[in-house]
Amino acid sequence: MDVEATVQARGAHLATRLERFKTMNSVGNVRSKGLIAAVELDPASGLTGAMVGAETEKRGVFFRIIGDTIAMSPPLIVSDDEIDHFTDVLEDSIQAAG
Helix, strand or coil, X not given: XXXXXXXXXXXXXXXXXXXXXXXXXXXXXXXEECCEEEEEECHXXXXXXXXXXXHHHHCCCXXXXXXXXXXXXXXXXXXHHHHHHHHHHHHHHHHHHC
């Protein structure tokens, strides 16, 4: 496996999938570097990381919740389909928690 090429390709896909979170009213910041990313909730929205984390767990996906930031760092072997799945779950969970 060409680790650098894999991280670049999957990281670009993850960054593209996270772009849509930037338009959500409850999201204050989205950042990513390679396969490390975070979605930070806007405190004014009333949503907390714990609320969103509870919703993602109901859907069978676990994220690292750090305060009001949902952090993700999938393994190098993650597929585009898996990235699509966990970002869809996160989006649905933010909407459900709000």
